[in-house]
Amino acid sequence: MTLSVKRQVALQSHHTLGCPASTEYWVEVRSLSELTKAVQYAKSHQLTLLPLGGGSNVVFTQHFEGLIVKIAIQGKQIVAQQNGQVIVEAGAGESWHQFVCWALQQGLSGLENLSLIPGTVGAAPIQNIGAYGVELKDVMESLWAFNQETEEIKQFSVDECQFGYRESIFKQPDSPWIIAKVAFRLNTEFQPKLHYYPLSQLLADKPVTPELVSDTVCYIRSSKLPDPSVLGNAGSFFKNPVISQAQLKAILQSYPEVPHYPAANDQVKLAAGWLIERCNFKGQYLGEVGVHDKQALVIVNKGMGTGSEVMALASQIAEKVSEQFGIELEVEPRVY
């Protein structure tokens, strides 16, 4: 089958921030063979190729001159069962939340804390999605990715993905890899992970099931995060900064109330939302774009805000946080 490559496609409805932008070339791929053809098309036309899932972690600041490849590879199935654990595979284009719900319907747990994260299965490893005490790396078994340069497919183990906090080798700007399929190791026997405070509080003294955890996560998320279909946003706009004990000590002298959490290598994680709130950005708007009034970590777009306006506001926030706390914030979504 030949590819249906479109020209001059508007991107507003293809990413959750909803900024007006467009791409010169656009194609949707539903199989590995279509993905291969799309990669070959980009090469033969000397186009930069950008894989896109649900568009919930991107900012488009300008017209994209290359080929956007919408990853729509579907399919999910149980492939093996070993010692109370089940290996499940899902195509990269599957909706993440629908996949979580499907796993629960199969009686499989492990994904419930990651309920309601927007986007696709294939993008989940890119920044090692995480929420409520669980990260993708905790439940992933392996993944298959297509190399744009060599046109080979490689199976990656968890270690090979080099996962970190909102990081993986796939998030590097020069990564040639396009994720096609992901395998997960899920449980038939429920092992609840409830150490994240709002969960432990809301579920205290209740008979906990995976479905109840999922419902509770959905409830907490809906109460504090804006629904992108109502108010454009890309979720957390900045990573939570990880700093040294010495830096923390200095900050505590001026701000003894700063919330901080232990991180790897004897470091400390701060809540970026708290820092932004203390710089008085919460609920503040710069034209069409602003900082969400319930969660200062989320930059929102009332409708017609451009990606450049979003990034201008992000720069203002980062500068002020740097000035006030001496901490450099890092933008979480990928900017194009």
Ligand SMILES: Cc1cc2nc3c(=O)[nH]c(=O)nc-3n(C[C@H](O)[C@H](O)[C@H](O)COP(=O)(O)OP(=O)(O)OC[C@H]3O[C@@H](n4cnc5c(N)ncnc54)[C@H](O)[C@@H]3O)c2cc1C
């Ligand atoms: C309201 C809201 C809440 C959110 N909450 C969370 C949260 O709790 N935790 C969290 O970690 N994230 C969260 N996010 C961020 C986002 O949902 C995740 O990062 C998600 O995994 C992005 O998926 P996507 O399909 O939308 O990716 P996209 O935005 O389409 O793409 C993101 C990046 O991945 C690349 N990419 C996409 N698919 C592939 C592929 N198959 N192969 C190679 N590269 C690919 C793209 O080129 C781009 O660079 C939230 C976002 C929103 C809007």
